[in-house]
Amino acid sequence: MSAPQLSSMLPKDTFSSRVVIVTGGGSGLGRAMSTELGRLGAKVVITSRKLEKLEATAAEISEETGAEVLPLACDVAQADQVDAMVAAVLDKYGKIDSLVNNAAGNFIAPTERLSARAFGVILDIVLKGTAHCTLAVGKHWLKDEQATGRSILNIATTYASTGSGYVVPSACAKAGVVAMTRSLAVEWGNRGIRINAIAPGPFPTKGAWERLLPGDLVEQFSMDQRVPLGRVGDPRELANLAAYLLSDYAAYINGEVVTMDGGEWLQGAGEFNMLKAIPPKMWDMLEAQVRAANKK
Numbered sequence: 001m002s003a004p005q006l007s008s009m010l011p012k013d014t015f016s017s018r019v020v021i022v023t024g025g026g027s028g029l030g031r032a033m034s035t036e037l038g039r040l041g042a043k044v045v046i047t048s049r050k051l052e053k054l055e056a057t058a059a060e061i062s063e064e065t066g067a068e069v070l071p072l073a074c075d076v077a078q079a080d081q082v083d084a085m086v087a088a089v090l091d092k093y094g095k096i097d098s099l100v101n102n103a104a105g106n107f108i109a110p111t112e113r114l115s116a117r118a119f120g121v122i123l124d125i126v127l128k129g130t131a132h133c134t135l136a137v138g139k140h141w142l143k144d145e146q147a148t149g150r151s152i153l154n155i156a157t158t159y160a161s162t163g164s165g166y167v168v169p170s171a172c173a174k175a176g177v178v179a180m181t182r183s184l185a186v187e188w189g190n191r192g193i194r195i196n197a198i199a200p201g202p203f204p205t206k207g208a209w210e211r212l213l214p215g216d217l218v219e220q221f222s223m224d225q226r227v228p229l230g231r232v233g234d235p236r237e238l239a240n241l242a243a244y245l246l247s248d249y250a251a252y253i254n255g256e257v258v259t260m261d262g263g264e265w266l267q268g269a270g271e272f273n274m275l276k277a278i279p280p281k282m283w284d285m286l287e288a289q290v291r292a293a294n295k296k
């Protein structure tokens with residue numbers, strides 16, 4: 001099964017004259033969101049630790065969409081680098097309209113194998129990184145509470161709510177990101193700032209799959225089988241949702257965490273969902289057994 005080949009769902013000028021920062025915009029889902037925002041007219045600032053990668057991605061997105069894309073090196077775990085990045089964006093464009101907190105670090109490991117630094121490095125990137133960017137941009141925005149169209153989108157995960165073994169620092173950090181989303185949606189909602197999140201299920205990007213399904217794990221644990229829709233996500237599907245949530249079309253959506261996982265987490269959660277494995281022809285026999293039990 002494959003994703004439908006869809007074009008942009010929003011009008012071409014949805015983000016024209018808007019400036020959007022996408023952290024971790026040089027690869028994977030960040031790149032897909034940056035491309036879609038560029039296609040819809042935004043000036044996109046893509047940031048991460050590796051400038052060379054960002055420069056190559058920026059050139060490719062500009063070529064594909066015609067958008068202005070500004071690559072800026074910034075380690076989100078370092079508050080001073082985030083402040084400098086935000087200052088550089090304001091210096092160049094004079095304003096920021098939206099922020100996508102997408103940068104993340106993650107790897108699989110039995111939790112007892114983690115050092116304190118290994119745990120901390122994930123919290124620093126995911127939770128503190130999101131806080132650093134949100135604070136830097138939010139403090140600037142709150143100098144003018146009358147401005148409109150300002151929104152933040154945080155990229156969480158489905159296991160931020162359920163928890164997950166083997167990625168415990170990431171689960172803790174993403175849960176914090178969801179708490180931040182809901183808290184600030186209320187605190188800043190009447191001051192011209194909306195904050196939402198997407199909780200993606202499996203989208204096989206290079207960055208995620210190399211660290212979460214290394215070697216032949218990818219064949220051993222087929223992600224397609226975990227999803228009721230029978231397939232993984234296409235980054236363009238997530239990019240369309242991200243663009244919508246950031247745009248004025250979603251002006252009454254605030255504090256929402258939208259799951260996009262093809263129904264994956266529900267399949268894992270439902271007590272009897274394992275019965276999907278029963279072949280249809282067995283149901284006559286099972287029904288007879290249950291009915292017989294009712295008569296006893």
Ligand code: HXC
Nearest residue numbers: 104105106107109113115117118121157201202207208211
């Ligand atoms: C145990 C490990 C480890 C491993 C690193 N460490 N890998 N411990 N098992 N596999 C430990 C190191 O020994 C070190 O601790 C500490 O973690 C930091 O490691 P560094 O390599 O020094 O860190 P750094 O160079 O900053 O790299 C950060 C990183 C790396 C997070 C470890 O993976 C990275 O750069 N990731 C960025 C991209 C990414 O992760 N993308 C995937 C996002 S997917 P000590 O004590 O030895 O110093 C996602 C959700 C997907 O988030 C959900 C799918 C459904």
Ligand code: NAP
Nearest residue numbers: 024027028029048049050075076103104202203205207208
């Ligand atoms: P990815 O390509 O590895 O994206 C992570 C990005 O974060 C990279 O561009 C990386 O760039 C950047 N980054 C890492 N550490 C950083 C730091 N300290 N400062 C600034 N940037 C940093 O993986 P992805 O799959 O697209 O992940 C994107 C987002 O989706 C993440 O928030 C992830 O948790 C979330 N997510 C993904 C999936 C999935 O199935 N793919 C599922 C659920 C959630 P540099 O290395 O250049 O810094």
